[in-house]
Amino acid sequence: MYSKSEMLFGQARQVIPGGVNSPVRAFKSVGGNPVFMQHAKGAYMYDVDGNKYIDYINSWGPMILGHAYEPVVKAIQEHAAYSTSFGAPTALETKIAELITSMVPNIDMIRMVNSGTEACMTAIRLARGYTGRNKFIKFEGCYHGHADAFLVSAGSGVATLGIQSVPGVTAGVASDTLAAPYNNLPAVEELVAGNKDEIAAIIVEPVAGNMGCILPQAGFLEGLRKICDENGILLIFDEVMTGFRLARGGAQELLGIKADLVTFGKIIGAGMPVGAVAGPKEIMEHLAPAGKVYQAGTLSGNPIAMIAGYTLLQTLNDNPVIYDQLEEKSNYLINGLKEAFGAAGVVYSINHIGSMLSVHFTEYPIIDFTAASAANNELFKRFFHAMLERGVYLPPSAFESWFMTNALTTEDLDTTIQAAKSAMQAIK
Numbered sequence: 001m002y003s004k005s006e007m008l009f010g011q012a013r014q015v016i017p018g019g020v021n022s023p024v025r026a027f028k029s030v031g032g033n034p035v036f037m038q039h040a041k042g043a044y045m046y047d048v049d050g051n052k053y054i055d056y057i058n059s060w061g062p063m064i065l066g067h068a069y070e071p072v073v074k075a076i077q078e079h080a081a082y083s084t085s086f087g088a089p090t091a092l093e094t095k096i097a098e099l100i101t102s103m104v105p106n107i108d109m110i111r112m113v114n115s116g117t118e119a120c121m122t123a124i125r126l127a128r129g130y131t132g133r134n135k136f137i138k139f140e141g142c143y144h145g146h147a148d149a150f151l152v153s154a155g156s157g158v159a160t161l162g163i164q165s166v167p168g169v170t171a172g173v174a175s176d177t178l179a180a181p182y183n184n185l186p187a188v189e190e191l192v193a194g195n196k197d198e199i200a201a202i203i204v205e206p207v208a209g210n211m212g213c214i215l216p217q218a219g220f221l222e223g224l225r226k227i228c229d230e231n232g233i234l235l236i237f238d239e240v241m242t243g244f245r246l247a248r249g250g251a252q253e254l255l256g257i258k259a260d261l262v263t264f265g266k267i268i269g270a271g272m273p274v275g276a277v278a279g280p281k282e283i284m285e286h287l288a289p290a291g292k293v294y295q296a297g298t299l300s301g302n303p304i305a306m307i308a309g310y311t312l313l314q315t316l317n318d319n320p321v322i323y324d325q326l327e328e329k330s331n332y333l334i335n336g337l338k339e340a341f342g343a344a345g346v347v348y349s350i351n352h353i354g355s356m357l358s359v360h361f362t363e364y365p366i367i368d369f370t371a372a373s374a375a376n377n378e379l380f381k382r383f384f385h386a387m388l389e390r391g392v393y394l395p396p397s398a399f400e401s402w403f404m405t406n407a408l409t410t411e412d413l414d415t416t417i418q419a420a421k422s423a424m425q426a427i428k
């Protein structure tokens, strides 16, 4: 059933470390071999062995309107003929900057980079340059990309592989990163009190999506906002996952909390490699060449990436009903999953907001990384493979969120629910 994928994985491991270009893809957490993809359209992916999957990863978020979304494909094809890169400014960069600053609250300016990692790395450098302070606070199980300073108590692949401290990250760099449990304000207050006037920023996923999906508890983000205001600290919302997914204006809009800097990735590039950092003029103009905080990129603002992102964002901006539809589809799926798990008699906890959700097999609420780690990962593994065999492609780790696409039909959701029922009966 997966013979070509197995062969390709064997070949890949000879020339690519671990056979993949990003760790979670390797299926290490769930075991078995990764499936190699051939093509995808709408809500479906097709592998090299001819198997079809309903996709709940959607390239980890970008394919919010489905794979090979026609207007995006057309725009890319058209613009590719004008050259794939100039290394000089284009009007398109201003156009997408204007669109994004009109969609997202509390930002005047945006700087384009090539990944979410770069965006978060730049946001921290900017916060340090702006405040003249070196340390920052992050949360256990949150993931802000793979820059050195973030690989302390990180989520996503770092959590999936169970890496506690990363070889190659110096103690000097790690010592400026302070970590607190998610949803734990007293721990943050303690860190701030113990490092008075030394903390440049608090960076947080306003809805955590890299240890499964974990919602901020009532008052958590408000509390961070207050702590930052009282101590001259910048609040950075890492909206690489939540930006343009939870609402047009991301978590800031949905949850009504103002951040000082926001980072983007994933949806912003419609599947092309794009990230961005945004904020008020007063802070953003500290970036070079307006200011002295250096940041650059040979391919930043790449025309193909920009037209892809612009086309997708414009569609989202013009059709806010998409967010209601995604929410309805998520609720429909979750009700079906609850039936499937209930019928199998397993304990479970489903976290959900908008079009992000995750399933942990545990009787306890999942509010932080410790809780997520304590869930039954063995059962998740078996569930993952049973679903894969039934044509449903879930994230290959319980430490990742499921991302809904609006290309899903009710029929797809019913097929998924039937697969979950049959999978649970087979593995329980």
Ligand SMILES: *Cc1c(COP(=O)(O)O)cnc(C)c1O
Pocket (backbone or CB within 6 Å): 114, 115, 116, 117, 118, 120, 143, 144, 145, 146, 205, 209, 210, 238, 239, 240, 241, 265, 266, 275
């Ligand atoms: C994916 C992600 C990143 C990293 O983005 P890359 O494009 O993979 O570098 C950073 N922060 C969050 C919240 C993410 O989900």
